[in-house]
Amino acid sequence: MKQPLGVILAGGQATRMGGGDKGLRILGGQSLLARVEARLSPQVAQVALNANGDPARFAALDLPVIADSIEGFAGPLAGVLAGLDWAATQGADTIVTAAADTPFFPCDLVPQLLLASEGMTHPLVLASTPDPERGRVRHPTFGLWPVALRDDLRGALEGGLRKVVLWTDTHGGREALFSDENTFFNVNTPEDLAQAERML
Structure with a gap:
């Protein structure tokens, strides 16, 4: 399999952070x-940023910026679809997504996702971590996604589907288990940002 392309998902509205x-x-x-780009780029062939609105505000990052093609903030799956459409123009088979607000994700994210996908016709794997109550919890913004299923995903989104795991389960999606749940700590609020400072 060719090395995946990387897509940073930054299309959300950041309401809990006060917008922006x-x-x-x-x-x-x-x-x-x-920080996310620095962690993802060594693991993939190329990185793009999924974000909506004026791309000029991200000029300092020097990354391709791809917007959602589905109207009205359809959630992370719309960003995945935008990434898959971009990857198709680059001749890639797969993408790996990472959330823009999760700076400590594993440095071996991509190798572990690829390992979990071995033998799959359409590699579709989400990252997961142990959870004392639920056994394990999936992180739907961190995954390996096949370009071959992009039209299926487009149809699902146009039909109103928004929940990532409902779509991945339909296609026999797997999980790659990472032992440390803190690696997927995400910054949603000013308090989380202060916590991340302490974690550094």
Whole structure:
């Protein structure tokens, strides 16, 4: 399999952070987005940013910016679809997504997702971590996605589907289990940003 392309999902509205671009918030002297890009880029062939609105505000990152093609903030799956459509123009077979607000995700994210996908016709894997109550919890913004299923995903989104796991389960999606749940700590609120500073 060819090396996946990377897509950073930054298309959300950041309501709990008071609006604006969460990814441009500063953590330890760098934007969250810069930290995510630095962690993802060594693991993939190329990185793009999924974000809506004026792409000029991300110019400092020097990344391709791809907007959702589904209207009205359809959630992370719309960003996945935008990434798959972009990857198709690059001749890629798969993408790996990472959330713009999760700066500590595993440095072996992509190898572990690829390992979990072995033998699948359409590699579709979500990251997961142990959870004392539910056994394990999936992280739907961190996954390996096949370009071959992009039209199926488009149809599902146009039909109103928004929940990531409903779609991945339909296609026999697997999980890659990561032992440390703190690696997927995400910054949703100003309090979370302060916590991330402490975690640094």
